[in-house]
Amino acid sequence: MTQQREIIEELSQFIKKNQASEEEFNSLALHIFNYQYKHNLPYQTFCRQKGKTPRLVKNWRDIPYVPMSAFKEVPLTCSDPEAAVRVFMTSGTTQGKQGKHFHSTLEIRELSMIINFKERFMKETNRIRMGILFPTEEKMPHSSLAHYLALVMKEFGTEDSCYLLKENGVHIQKIISELEHAEKTGEPFALLGASFSFVHLFEELERLGKTFNLPKGSKILDSGGYKNKSKELDLNEFYQLLERYFGVDRSNCINMYGITELSTQFYDDGNEVVPSIKTGPSWIRTRVINPLTGEEVPEGERGVLVHYDLANFNSVMAVATEDVGMAVDEGFYLFGRVQGAEARGCSLAVEEFIQLAKGTAK
Amino acid sequence: MNFEGKVVLVTGASRGIGAAIARAFAKEGAFVIVNYLQNKMLAEKVAAECIQLGGDGYAIQGDVTSEEAVNQMIEEIMLEAGKIDVVVNNAFKSFQFNPETRKLAWEVQWEDYQGQIDGAVRSAHYICQAVIPIMKKQSQGSIINIITNLVERPIVPYHEYNTAKTALMGYSRNLAVEVGSFGIRVNCVAPGLVYPTDASRTTKENLKELIIAQTPLKRIATPEDIAGPVLFLASDWSRFMTGQTLYVDGGFVM
């Protein structure tokens, strides 16, 4: 059995069991770290530079984490990037470079998604009629969210489930007919998609003056924030609108927090109160750190989220985000992306300089 | 004292004082590189003990009087650990400590001196040359050279040995001045007679009694006694000490 196969087997068991003691998590985390150190050469260099090699790391908390931006700079993978079955990419940000997450197999990623989604969204239901407010996998082959939504529709959607977007926006007639159908038949309906698609949908429905009252058992899942694609909405207002337009209780409006650089998602248990507490399954753990020292911040203080996702076995398990959060007993609060630092003196700030450099390059 | 996550290289650590120092670091959680010249089995035993004690150990062969061997060894350590925080230059060229059969001043050949100077200064120099760039990059590091209290009070004038160790003290002080700007500290630990070690196995009882009588703490040092001051000089507790020599001889020299 190859080393990768061995890890996959071990991980599958771990994920299927879906409960782990500190020792169990630690032991598999160190095993995977060892594997990644050996096979992911840029990561190995990074660890050596930090003076944190498998020889020295005894606790998963000490495993060196890479910043999300590292995925833009070098191929962070334990297998040949050319041979990847799938590459997910981040949407291009200000600098135009896209982060790439290579997958040698989707086996673990999909297992992780399915077990976690069943537990956190489907619960006792096996299948539900779904409407997806996001482009298909074919349209966006590099979007991890597209892959996610396609997978959950295949695994948990009824045969009548469908996509509700068209070329340039929401397919409003189709949405209305789906929602009316649900209202009429009383069959529970699930609307899933990117948060900003819901914002677009609000605008459309407001224009048409339409609201719905979906039957009991209906649910909503949104993900990803708004990312400048639409007007900024207050989080509270967002869930108020979901409730108003679709008649779905806020406790059944679930937000999924996931990033391209990971293979596992976090969920909340509804959004009656915002911000809600996000939690993940047994194979992912999160530390809230002071970004400068890498030390955990005292409880009740804000810090930056670092995720240790065992399902990320083929790239790097430990990924530092630029998301600000706060640890609580069960999970963490997510407060969103950290804002750019402001210049405090009269020295030119890096941001300004970059703008300048762009200007002079033109 | 917590040395968790710290990488410590101890040369000549398969036995005696070196092994005791290695074990003491491991007990505080360090990753100890157990350098040895010949005795692989013993070195691996020390490394295994390091793991048992809660730290980590890694036996690595290397002739510290060979520049090439030293560079190779340091490279290997860097691959394994990515850094070196502490170096203890403990290895020395074997020497018969026998006050009765020692060479008299007029019998000592230059080659005798050369042999000991190579064993003490040359080996320390090769190691330092190899680790200082690494420590500079880290802007910190602690080097501890093991000498002898005979440099201060040559109760038995082992000419070639004492001279070489005295030279190592001078080497350490000069190095300390130069590398201090990079946050690197260089200090010496000077034990008195340590028993039992392979080197002191043949020491006569009457000499031991003589030393004991003149030692305020009224006994002879064990290898474990030497480890404490070495750990201290390796730790942050001594962060503002460099170029110093700590005498560890029960007060024999003061």
Added chain:
Amino acid sequence: MLASGRRVYSIGERNSKMRITAGYIPNIGETKFDKKILKFQDLEVELPLLTLEQMQRVIDTVKRESAEILKSLSVSTVVDIIGYVTEQFLDRSSSYRQQAEKLLPIVTGYDEEVIRLGLTSFLKTFRKHELQRFLVEDLGNPLLLDHFQPRAKGGFSKAIGPELITHVWAGNVPALPIWSFVSGLLVKAGNIGKVSSSEPLFAGWFAKALAEAEPSLANCFAVVWWKGGDEKREKMIFEKSNLVIGYGNNETLKALKKQVPITTRFLPFGHKVSFGIISKSALDAHKAWRIAHQAALDVIRYDQQGCYSPHLFYVQKGGKVSPVEFARLIAGELENFEKRYPRRKLSMEESVALASWRQKEEMSTFTETGKEVLGTSTHQWTVVFEEEEKVFTASPLNRVIRVISFEKLEDILPYIKPYRSFLQTIGMAATPKELFHWAELLANVGVTRITALGKMTSPEAGWHHDGRFNLLDLIQMVDIESSAIVDSEQFAPYVD
């Protein structure tokens, strides 16, 4: 004439928080103002928030009184007064100095020692004899500010300061506003300054100390606050000013400029980039450490927030101490300074920016040979070394410095040149011959100040800030041409 409205400064315990009043309002016949509270850790700063109507009265008062009183004083009297006030702020036993040393660390976050040393080195520039240097530097003959003075070309001239200068100060480098405030006073202008929210204290103290030293000047200036971008207010004030001096980034300056009418002059001081150049001749075994020490000092002073603070050091190859060794020496010095003068506590935003910058640099060492990132996450500084990196990049500041090796200065100039309008200070260690040769080359790409390493953050009195004049830019000259004098002779009663 102590107006009751000028209760500028008081300390009172409230809810265990210290509350102080800041700003300085001249006597406009009323003392009740709306308040703006700025919070800094355990300190609350209360600033008067004027209505437009109150603002109007401040403007009228400052204009009137400065015309009547300040303009009637001789420039040497003005120098005496400012010099006296400066001495008070330098005197560590004075209450002003003690308050500054106590409160500025809280407001700005800088370490107490950094503030103490920074204040002294900065304020020394405004002692009497240094103020005289300001005057002579710009005017040659300072009496030009008092009376018509004979000119070499014939005729007479007098320098007239504006009726009203409005200063829009920025940033958290303590006491920095004094520079333009003092310049404004030297030309006997009425001055209204707007403090920034990140250091709202010092300018107000200085104003109060001036009024105490010379009560007749009490109504010749004001120190106020309004929310930046308050267009209506800015338009109104700028309309009434002869000159607006603005500090900030280009974005801010652009916004300010939009509010300045064509009849008012606008002097913008934008953010700048400064750096150091070290010749191989300074890098022998004996001198290298001292140079590194000086360079590190420039880095730690106000954590590089000043426009004159270094973003990077270019270090020439071929010295006894190589550029990478020099980088390591700076790292060692930064660590030593950290113990004496710790870095300001960074906000979450700054921490994230710094951490991700650092990690990105670390990642890039995989592909760039010779590159080194010095310091670990336990250090409060970072030094990045790059071998002949053909770029000129800004530092994220807060004790982050890049060291880049070079062969010939000519090699790096093309990379600096595109930033011409943003270049300011060079800290240089070189032989006299190199100093002048390199100065020529650097002057051509836009550099405006060359100084010794260790002095980057302490410009000397009368320096040409961003290449401009401190006083000449503020005044207008009035000429009496010789023809008028010749002509007037015939009308003299004693004409023969």
